[in-house]
Amino acid sequence: MQTLTSATPAPYSDEELIKQLPGFSNHYATVNGVRLHYVAGGSGPALVCLPGWPQTWYSYHPIAAGLARHYRVIIVDIRGMGSSDKPTGGYDKKTMARDIHELLRHLGIGQASLLGHDIGGMVASSFGFNYPEATTALILADGAHPSEGLRQLPLLPAPGSFTAKMNGQQPYVWWMAFNQVKELPEQLLAGRFAYLLDYLFRYVMLDESRMTAFDRAVYAAVYNEPASIRAANAWYQAFDQDIADAGTYPRLAMPVLGIGSGVSYEYLQMSLPYVAEDVRVVGILDSGHYLFEEQPAQVLAAVLDFLRPPGR
Numbered sequence: 001m002q003t004l005t006s007a008t009p010a011p012y013s014d015e016e017l018i019k020q021l022p023g024f025s026n027h028y029a030t031v032n033g034v035r036l037h038y039v040a041g042g043s044g045p046a047l048v049c050l051p052g053w054p055q056t057w058y059s060y061h062p063i064a065a066g067l068a069r070h071y072r073v074i075i076v077d078i079r080g081m082g083s084s085d086k087p088t089g090g091y092d093k094k095t096m097a098r099d100i101h102e103l104l105r106h107l108g109i110g111q112a113s114l115l116g117h118d119i120g121g122m123v124a125s126s127f128g129f130n131y132p133e134a135t136t137a138l139i140l141a142d143g144a145h146p147s148e149g150l151r152q153l154p155l156l157p158a159p160g161s162f163t164a165k166m167n168g169q170q171p172y173v174w175w176m177a178f179n180q181v182k183e184l185p186e187q188l189l190a191g192r193f194a195y196l197l198d199y200l201f202r203y204v205m206l207d208e209s210r211m212t213a214f215d216r217a218v219y220a221a222v223y224n225e226p227a228s229i230r231a232a233n234a235w236y237q238a239f240d241q242d243i244a245d246a247g248t249y250p251r252l253a254m255p256v257l258g259i260g261s262g263v264s265y266e267y268l269q270m271s272l273p274y275v276a277e278d279v280r281v282v283g284i285l286d287s288g289h290y291l292f293e294e295q296p297a298q299v300l301a302a303v304l305d306f307l308r309p310p311g312r
Helices: 014-020 064-068 093-106 119-130 148-152 184-189 193-204 213-223 226-237 239-246 265-275 296-307
Strands: 025-031 034-041 046-050 072-077 112-117 135-141 256-261 279-284
Touching: 014 025, 014 034, 025 093, 034 064, 034 093, 046 064, 046 093, 046 119, 064 072, 064 296, 072 093, 093 119, 093 239, 112 119, 119 135, 119 239, 135 296, 148 239, 184 193, 184 226, 193 213, 213 226, 256 265, 256 296, 265 279, 279 296
Parallel strands: 046 072, 046 112, 112 135, 135 256, 256 279
Antiparallel strands: 025 034, 034 072
C-alpha cells in the first residue's frame, strides 16, 4: 500500500481535481473567522453541498455535473476539512452552520437548499434549525443532527452483528468512540490513513470497488496529515454541545428529504419525523453508506425529484 504524504500531493490537489469537473472552479473565502475552500459551478437556484468524514468536496464529483445542470452548486470543504482552515475550536455544528451562512452572505445568496452527507448532514441540519429563513429545503444523506440517541450506541457489538459488512439492524460504529480520543488517533494514523480508509470502505459499502483506488488516494493525501485527523475528530468531539443545542431547537418547517442507504434508511425513517414537519425519506437499499459513489444515478434522481417542482 502506498503511503501518501504532503510531499506527494500533486495529482490529488484541488487544482488538479477540479479539472475533472468542467464548468467548476476553486474558490476561497474568509468568513466567521475561518478560511473556507469551496468549488462552484452551474447556474440557477443555489444548492450548497456539504461532505462528510473522511472525505472532502471531491466526494460530490459523481453527482456534481448532474446537479449543476439545474442549480448553482457550491460544494464546501467544511471547517477542518480538505483545504479549509483547521482551527483549534468551533467544531460544534451550530458554529459550522454559521460558517456556511456567512459564506452565503459573502456570496450574496439570501436563500439556498442544502445537501449534506454524513457529518455534512449534521451541519446542514444545524443550518436549517438556526437559519430557517435562509433554507429553501434540506436533503440529508445518511446523516442528521446529533441527538441523545448517539449515547445509546453500544461500546461492544451485539453477538454476531460485527461481521465483514455493517449490519443495518445492529450497526457497530466503533469510530464514533475512537474519534472522541484526543491526540492518539493522529499519532497512530498520520502517514498511514489509507489503512483506515480501506477498512472503512470495505465495512460500510456494499460494493467497495465503487470507491476507486484514485478516490482513496485523494482522501489519504488529505487525512494523512495530523492536523486533518485532529480537526476531523473534533467534529465528533463536539457531539455533547450539539446534543445540548438540539434540545433548544423547534421542529424544522422547510421541506426535508432523507436519503438512506441500506445501513441507515430505517434510522432516518424513524428519527426525521421527530425533528421535521414536512419530511420524506427514500431508501437506496442497494448501497452502503457512501451512496454518491455506489449509486450516483439514484441519488441524483432523488435529489432532483425532491427539489424540482412538477413541470419544471
